[in-house]
Amino acid sequence: MRRTAAAVAGGLALVAVAVAYGVHQVVGQPDEAPDFSGGGSGTVTIEITPGASAAEIGKTLERAGVVASAQSFVEQVITRSKESGLHPGRYTLRRRMAAASALDLLLAPASRVVRTVTVPEGLRTSEVLRILADRTGIPAKDFATAVAEPRRLRLPAYAEGTAEGFLFPATYEIEPGMTAVDLLRKMTARFRVAAAKVKLEDLAPRMRLTPRQAVTVASIVQAEGGVPADYPKIARVVYNRLARGAKLEMDSTINYALNRHTLKVSNEDTRVDSPYNTYARPGLPPGPIGNPGESALTAALHPAEGTWYWFVTTDPRRKITKFTDKEAEFRKYREELNRYLGTN
Template identity: 65%
Template sequence: MTRPSGLGPDEPDGAGGRERPGGLPEEPDRPDDVEDPGDLIAFSGEDAAGEDDERRARTERGRRGLVLLVAGASTALVAAGLAGAFTMCRPLMTPDDFEGKGSAPVVVEIVPGASAGEIAEALVRAEVVASTRSFVHVVEERGKSGSLRPGRYLLRKRMAAASALDLLLTPQSRIRKRVTIPEGLRAAETVARLAQGSGLPAAELSKILARPADLGLPAYAKDTAEGFLFPATYDIERSTTPRDLLRSMVRRFKRAAGQVGLEAGAARQRLTPREVVVVASIVQAEGGRDADYPKIARVIYNRLASGAKLEMDSTVMYGLGKHGIVASGAEIKRDTPYNSYMHPGLPPGPISNPGEAALSAALRPAKGDWYWFVTVDPRRRITKFTDKESEFVKYREELHQRLGQHH
């Protein structure tokens, strides 16, 4: 059945949900015995006394005839009016779907987390598709709900919903590049990765990074970008500036901080939010697997509680501008604010940009008495934990032996 444009899916054919009349009903014959409508209007029960039966019969037949005549005329007028209104409104109704590939170009932005219905609404506002229903239908029909990605797209006005979906699924329609920042990079490394993946000048990114006040950092960051450039995948649009990109990384950190309950969790640990980020950055730098992160956090807290120095090689290497989780004897003896063999407590700031798993571990450490840990196999990310110094020495020798085999 062909459904008139503009009708809902559950409405029957015809205007207003009623069956459209195929034609006007024939007007009933006017009764011969109706002399004048005025006779009927003046008729009442009191006037019946003294009238003969023939008069009463003629009057009753006349009444029925006039009622039929008026009803028939009313039905015809209503039907004609509805049919005329439907014909007049038809050109003004929004079609359920456009046809073809569209006309004038238009840019549409899909925000992160938008549903197919919300995307359809944005497309309707931009005059890309005719209705939300047509777009959602083709998305569901093709099973593409999980394939629509955020970003800015170059589309065309008045497109068929299927054509609009095709462009949204075409990488060439997206007005941007994409860059992924892994967990554990330092700020300088993050800038280098951003410049390589986005095409934005590294010098400009570094210049913005040197002005932390422009980044929208949380107050507890104390104007330090290190630790607050959240590792994630970022879409780079043509209009994106270095400042826009770095600020988006800070916004993403704030969102993650809210999701893990950073500020409330820090209070439970009797730390500031910044100190939790410092712990998380060490966990990220030292850890091999996500499952080990809560145990590493517990080692850090056990050492802090006992008043012992952290003695983390990763902090030593950060202070020296080097990488690695194994510091040499000479490196351990070099004094920097980040040398946790020399200075008690946490280092003065984060040593990497942690991801959500490391932040969660810093807020919810595992339960245990571990005091040492050694990543005995860095390639396979195998870490062993102990509360006995003799076992720690054995694990450390196991690591040095393995590292010697690879050199």
């Protein structure tokens, strides 16, 4: 007896092998397979799961009323040598289609139903996980478990085992069978792409920072900034204060410590006992306070030139931020903001 071993990795490869197996399951039946004619009518969405054989795909189509028989579909697959052309995913087809037409649509990229989730820039990891759970159908506890085991997420070494700051904001495709770990790995992989693009590891030392510290600066810039054009100026304020050994006094870090979002930070708030309290502690907080996008990362590595020591977003609705190196002007800008907050 001869034994044959095959090792197959990945959903696409599994489909290819399974399709071939399914072909040989069905082909060879002597009766002519029932088949519809024409392109069909109406719409129906079907899903091909990773590892589905040609026979299984055909049966799915038959049950959905797309094709008249699984056998007619598989005969088309083998006749046209498309055993490796069927991929996992959700597809929009029509009812009562000729098997050849159904195969055409399964091979057409435009027929694939793409589910996506968009993660905005600057969200905290807890907020990111909530969005992912709400919009993917993957249980929230799965994301919480995945983040609690950061070694599974393929974070860069300089992340020091924490996901905060390294779940890159972007639009992600949700593939059939995707798990929480799969999706979070996509996000950390996308972070690596962005980090390489902005040359994070090369340029951070020029700012006298580690890559993690540069991401921390970027997260503050993202949280404080109104518009991307202001990000390099905000980064410069951070560096000017660090150069003097001063406290950063960033409201965004207080909000992070208190797990909230507000423009109204009180004197009592600034006394919160937290390593993220930059009113009480000099230097950077111990890590990122959100997940910054590429513009904020770039600003952290390429700050504007200037002597600014303060900034105030005087009109949050219109995102107007004013910068100064004079304390008197800073106090005037604070009054502008207070008037805004008093009437809004």
